[in-house]
Amino acid sequence: MFSGPLLLQSVILGVLLGGLYALLAAGLTLYFGVMRVVMIAHAAFLVLAAYLAWFFNRQTGLDPLLSLAVTVPLFFVIGVLMQRVLMSRLRPATLTMMSVLLTFAIAMFIEGMLGFVWTGTQRRIQLSYSGASIEFFGARIAVVKMIAFALAAVSLAGLYLLLKKSRMGQALRATIQHKEAAQLLGINTERIASYGFGLGLAIAAIGGTALSLDSTIYPSLHWRWIGPLMAIIVVGGLGSIPGAAAAAMLLGLAQSLLQLPMGTTWAQTVFYIALFATLILRPQGFFGGRLAQRF
Amino acid sequence: MNSSKRLLFGVLVSVSALAVTGCSQGGGATKTVADEVTIGISLPLTGDFSEPGKGVQRGYEAWAKYVNQNGGLMGKKVRLTILDDQSNADRVASDYEKLINRDKVDLVFGPFSTRLVVPAAQVAKDYGYLFVEPAGAAAEVFTKGFGNLFYAAPAVANDHYNYLAKTILAMPISQRPKTAAYASMDDPFAQGTAYGLKGKLEAGGIKTVVNEVYPPDTTDFGGIAAKIATSKADIVVGGTQYQDAVNLIVALQQLNYQPKLAAFSTAPTNPEFPKAIGDKTEGILAPTGYTPGAAWPSNVKFVDFYTKTNGNAPGEDEANAWTTGEVVAAAVEAVKCADPSPKCQAKLIDYLHKNTVETVVGPLSWDKDGRPQGAHLIQQYVKGAIRIVLPEVQKEADLLYPKPQW
């Protein structure tokens, strides 16, 4: 009932969207892994990064991608400080619940400050190539979406290598898998947790910049994103980055294809239906490990 | 719960009760001076509707300034009290409650956005106030039995494209588009504009091949654009606000979709629009209730005054606000009263039901539900500037059809 070209186009869009979702969700699942924290402010930081990219582009006229040179280290430091100064103050017994509220508060703070500084006006980066596309078997692939996808692929691959190969990555993975055992091995899990947080935010900086290339941004945009991202990390298995990536790809594709028969609004419900289905059928997630079992 | 907590509770409640009532006693101090007409307005200055909200604010403020420089209203100075409703329905109702009861304003003007007009109009109605509003154009606003409500613009949302529909249907069969794609935001106003045109074109035999509705917070238009592009519809119509139109147009361009005609509500009239789309605006259509070039007598003064004070020509939001001021002022001058008494407000309402008012958007009159009885102009980007192309009598340039490639 749908023409071949439309299906092909939708599959391409779905894959590109899935890649973006994977990038945006990676940080969220990373925080959970190292600290058992649901970072509600993650999407707010994405929007903040997008604003910084836009501001950078407006002030300098240079390509917004160059703003990554500033925002990535900046966000890493913010993440480390956030963990050291704020998260570590919470009592372990109530950490999960209270961290949700604390990061919720941070999200409101960021949204308020964005509105205060740059008003509620919708912004969009103007790029000479924003409408450009290349042809692919009759379908079209937008250049900006490809750049976003490439950013996602490169940073997720980088993250994977970092976790697999580096000393810090190994410590991070040990902390994710078993905090107490990691402590016994002499890993300073508090410091590792703060690096994990910093890393999550650094990815958020990349994600936000990727987002800003092909979307308007406004301060309350983060509410639009946090729901689907949370669904992705639950479906993927809380704390599992490959799981989140797989779930992101799957749900991005599903959303894109379901849009054909169901329309935009109802297609969005796929995230929440997947979320509820996951919790009922397999609370530990479909792709991740056993971590999530008790959460 | 131990007893010391209870003590604390008691103290807190009493203190806060006193604080709230205490504040209220002080509130009377803002009561009007006898030689002033106070006007209360609530606008979305922050939050999702803040962009057009600010435009409306500029329009209101310009109008008040102009009136005060030109002899005032019934010889009295006009003073505006503008509150921010944070784009929130609870707040907008509470704001009018405050303006009417606390500040005891003589008149109220309407807020922005259909979603906020209805709760606000209810409050005004309950206190018997005249409610002229610059922005609640959706058809549903006028079906709720608000006898006190008047929309200060030429036409309700569904009639915005009337001239365009007439022109398209009048084309010779060979040129006439055969298929149309519609995409509109799930918002009463935006959807109203697109569906108004859709109804008329369908009746004229133009087939609808895509009909998409998306939630207001949608930022990814890839999927919708794909549907439209692969349908190869002859024309595309967007029931849009601002950001969604920009995103949709860019997404359509990414897919290299080239319609013969592309019409989007609201966005193209925004001065930011050409910057957002770049050099690809040529041929994009939009309905507008207002053009700075219109020859109506009061418009010339308005454009002149506004340009002098603000440094640029007014947009549609500013004009609608100014129109609201003109409409209320006309009623006030005619019935010679401007005070909160139900008697005076009833006279004002009655006047507007029975009379036509000259405004910057032309002469306006209303039916019993407050629907204006005019039509919107159709604008198009021609040679990089937005021009009136329809109706014939008011056109500044010829309609470009089919639209050049973007």
Next chain:
Amino acid sequence: MTATISDLPVTTAGLETVGLSKSYGGVKAVDGVTVSFHHGEVNALIGPNGSGKTTFFNCVTGMIKPDSGTTSYRGRDITGKASHRIAQAGIGRSFQLCRVFPRMTVMENMLVAVRTGNTFAQLRSARDKTQLDRARGLLTRVGLDHLEEVEARNVSYGQQKLLELAGVLMGDPETILLDEPAGGVNPALIDRIKILVRELNAEGKTFLIVEHNMGLVMSLSDHVVVFDRGRTIAEGPPSVIQSDPKVLEAYLGI
């Protein structure tokens, strides 16, 4: 919980498991344990660190679901039952690192285990006189009666251990599982716990104790089960266990 117990078939069998197994990601924490504890006696479960004692405890009390095998209590299958059901069947337990409800008072801690009557009875005041008197009696018995209205987080670790035991007793269990009752407490308190266990056992309670303090185990228990790497390696009275070469090997890690 007399009502529940009378429903059970009359048998001398106590807590028994058959082939109970639980593994975590390939590591078999409990590996096909078949064991029968002596009803009416003080049983001890010992073994080196990581031998799966706590996992076994958690499987038996329904905190975690075993991968395979069965658990029965007094002839009735309780495998995989929710842990409140197991508690209501008459098995109470304490936790390794001592778990009390920190922001509830000592008395409130005591009243949690009271579960009698139908749903509507649950809406009656928790502080009804009978229960208060019982709770006070138990608190006096463990020596905490003067701390009734103090929040549990404000009493010492040793007192929390006693409170946990008293709280378990409020549910009137027939069988009590204690996970390291002597861990982290001073010798005076260990003696106190020892006396309490003896008294309660004399009153008819069955005990199953996981403990590292060998002195306590050997002087208190009637029957000892030894775990190593998730399996039982020895079983018998203390005197026999003490001289079992397999046990020594497991402990000395030869």
Next chain:
Amino acid sequence: MLSASDLAPPAPPSHRPRPATVLRVAKGVALVVAVAAVLLFPRLAADPFILSVGVVIASYAVLATSWNLVGGFTGYISLGHAAYYGVGAYATALLIIKADVPPFVAWIVGALLVGLLAIPIGIAALRVRGASFVIVSIALVLILLLVFQSWGSFTGGSNGLRVPRPFSADVLRPEQHERFFYLHIALLSVVLLVWWVIDRSRFGAGLKAIREDEDKAESLGVPTVRYKLIAFVLSAFFTALGGGLYALWFGFLDPIFQFSILIGSYMVLMALLGGVRSLFGPAIGAVIVGVALEFFKSRYGDTQLHLVATGLLLALVVLFMPDGIIPALTNLVNRFRPTASSIQEMTAAELLQRDRAERPSETELSATEVADENTAVPR
């Protein structure tokens, strides 16, 4: 104010620290004054605007106290109670409009329907603890927003839904405010009563035990799943009553305002600020937040600073007084009061023993044993 326990070092069995009668009388008087102040509020309010603010605050108090039935007792923090609030409001309105049910009957029936709806939701959501529960609660609001927005033919969608007035047209707006103020206060009283009954009941003891340590509660025979579900459904029911009453008063519903995460977060903020473990805490929190929001709006109206302020307030509460303002102030008061505190009742020997016990011996921290226990994993 010296009590017996101060003078007796080895602490003889004094069952309860007896508050002085003077204090008790003072508290009684304060409560009476508070109730009188609330009841007289419509008379004291200078104009209908103040009265309408009073209605909003009373509504907040109902919502925060209802939220606390689950949040305070069980410690399951739901950020998505706006879902029940919104569905309660829409159910009331739709029953009136589509089924011609009398307004106040529709209100009760609507809330009962929400209670029914909360059962499957509760079963699904309560299967998971901590993080996932919060995620589910937020997701619920977002999905309902989508559904109510998209299903325009039934819910009115983005056009909104006008709720008919429950009172006849000759009841003017100020009088309506007054009636709804008392209706909200009556509802608040009922919710408070329910809270109080549960608080002192065995059921309540079980719920609080769940909040403190769910596994432990379960091991003591508390049927945790059933208890959580009952508390959850009760909470949803009263939140829906709050939503329905608000709908009748406000007269207009729009999905984006009914199903807003912000409303849910206000409930949490108010309850947390006032104190989740006390009867009047959430209501007091509602008064403070309600007044503060008004203040911020009138002071910094046209900026987004109100969001910044709300965010900061929430962060401060979470970081520095997670037990709420009542315990925080009570502690402050207690510091200047020479009555017995728990620490003083301990003997020197016990303190010594406590110190020794603070550091558990190294044998207890074996990695696998801890892992088996699941205790060390925070949730």
